[in-house]
Every structure is written in structure tokens, then in C-alpha cells.
Amino acid sequence: MKRFLFILSASALFIASCNKSNQPANQSSQTDVYQKLYAKSIKLKDMHTAIYAIQMVLMTDSANSLRDSLPELYGAVNNIEACMQTNEETLKRYPNDEKFKNIKVLCLQQIGDMDGQFLLLEDLYKTTKKPQYIAQMASLQLAAGQTKQAVETIDFIISEFKNNKTDSLDIFIDENNKQKVPVVAAAYNMKGYVYMQKKDINNAKEMYFKALEIYPEFVMPKRNLEAIFARKY
Numbered sequence: 001m002k003r004f005l006f007i008l009s010a011s012a013l014f015i016a017s018c019n020k021s022n023q024p025a026n027q028s029s030q031t032d033v034y035q036k037l038y039a040k041s042i043k044l045k046d047m048h049t050a051i052y053a054i055q056m057v058l059m060t061d062s063a064n065s066l067r068d069s070l071p072e073l074y075g076a077v078n079n080i081e082a083c084m085q086t087n088e089e090t091l092k093r094y095p096n097d098e099k100f101k102n103i104k105v106l107c108l109q110q111i112g113d114m115d116g117q118f119l120l121l122e123d124l125y126k127t128t129k130k131p132q133y134i135a136q137m138a139s140l141q142l143a144a145g146q147t148k149q150a151v152e153t154i155d156f157i158i159s160e161f162k163n164n165k166t167d168s169l170d171i172f173i174d175e176n177n178k179q180k181v182p183v184v185a186a187a188y189n190m191k192g193y194v195y196m197q198k199k200d201i202n203n204a205k206e207m208y209f210k211a212l213e214i215y216p217e218f219v220m221p222k223r224n225l226e227a228i229f230a231r232k233y
Contacts (some may be wrong), residue, residue: 001134031057038066047076068093071103074110080110098128105136114140131167138190145166151194157187173219185214189221202226 038053052074054066071087074080084107088190091100101124108116117142125133134157141150161183169186170178181189194208205228208221 012197013056030048031061035066046112047073051077071100076105080107084111098124114144131161131164131184132169134160134181135169135190138187142190142194147194147197151191154191154194158184158191161187171218171220177185179217179219181215181218185211185221188214189218189224191225192221196224204228 002126031193034053034056038050038057041047041050041053051070054064054070054073057066067086068090071083071090074083074086083103087100087103087107091104092095094100101120105120105124108114108120111128121133121137121140124130125137134153138150138153138157141147141153162185167183168180169183171181171186171189171207173179188207188211192204192211195201195204195207208225208228211218211221212225
């Protein structure tokens with residue numbers, strides 16, 4: 001009986017040893033499978049499956065670089081809480097990464113945190129000097145009813161970028177379409193909007209005409225002027 005128990009124990013140890021030796025290979029194989037699933041899902045734009053594939057990879061390889069794709073994927077499926085959480089974790093690893101800061105701005109926009117957005121946009125402008133960030137700051141100020149501050153920001157844009165012939169801003173001309181326009185032209189159009197809100201039609205027209213002087217194909221000031229003349233202000 002003792003001999004039988006010894007044989008069983010030895011067999012169990014042998015099996016356990018085999019399982020341990022095979023485990024890394026099995027894990028590696030599983031990781032490869034889920035990485036392929038992720039790649040295929042991204043190609044098919046199946047974001048939910050892509051998220052699942054990454055989570056399965058992270059079960060065996062918690063430091064896999066695919067984890068940095070999670071914030072964008074969660075944002076794509078409108079899971080804002082998960083997007084924010086994974087993005088914060090990613091920002092701890094890459095605190096100065098512009099892409100992940102932008103994702104955070106979008107998350108803050110979704111939850112209505114205007115102060116948080118403004119601070120982050122201010123930081124992005126200081127570190128990159130890209131005009132889209134300060135233009136977004138002006139838009140936030142207008143949305144918050146901070147007209148005086150918005151005008152100051154717009155005037156700063158006009159002054160700072162008056163000789164800039166290369167940078168442009170994407171301006172929505174309807175729900176689905178955008179137009180690239182010179183930065184200062186966009187700023188004049190925004191300032192025209194401010195004057196329209198104040199019922200200062202003459203100054204509004206002047207701003208819209210200035211926008212068109214810089215960029216005659218600019219759709220929005222054309223529409224705004226058409227609306228003004230149609231109402232015979």
C-alpha cells in the first residue's frame with residue numbers, strides 16, 4: 001500500500017511539473033490568439049470584441065502595450081467611465097502625452113466638466129502652442145457666458161497668429177462636415193458671433209468681412225452675412 005501511495009505521489013509531482021513547464025508556452029499561445037483577435041476586430045471596427053481581446057491578453061500579460069489602446073476604444077463605444085479610468089492609468093505612464101490628454105478633454109466634455117476642460121486645454125496650448133486648443137478655450141468661455149474673457153482670448157488668437165500662414169482650424173459647417181480655415185479667419189468669425197449676440201450688427205458684419213478677406217471660401221461668415229442681409233438689419 002505504501003508503495004502504491006508513493007507511486008501516486010510521484011506521478012502527481014510529475015504531472016504538476018509538466019503542467020508548470022507547459023504553462024508559459026500555453027500563456028504565450030493564448031496571448032497570440034487574442035492579439036490576432038484584437039487585430040481582426042480593429043480591422044472590422046468591432047470595438048467591443050477588441051476590448052474583450054485586450055482584457056484577455058492582460059489576464060496573462062498585464063503590461064502588454066495593448067492596454068494603452070483601451071481609453072480610445074472605450075471612448076468609441078461611449079463607455080465614458082471606463083474611458084476615464086483607463087485613460088488616467090495611461091496618463092500615469094505617459095503624463096505628457098498629447099493624445100491621452102485629448103482623450104481626457106473629450107471625457108470631461110461628456111460629463112460636463114467645463115472647468116476641467118479649460119485647465120487641460122490651457123495646459124495643452126502652453127505645451128504645444130497649437131491654435132486649436134486656445135480656440136477651444138474661447139468656445140468654452142462663450143458657452144459659459146464669459147463673453148469678456150472670450151473676446152480677450154479671441155483677440156489674443158488674432159494677435160498671436162496674424163502672420164501665421166500655415167496653421168488652420170477645422171470648423172463645422174453642418175453636423176457632418178468640416179472646413180479647414182486659417183486660424184485668424186476663424187477667430188474673426190467667432191468675434192462676429194460675439195457681436196451678433198450683443199445685437200451689434202455693424203461690428204458683426206465687419207468681423208465677417210474680415211474673415212472673408214483672409215479666406216474668401218469660408219462658408220460660415222458667408223452664411224452669417226447672408227442671414228444679416230436677409231433680415232435687412
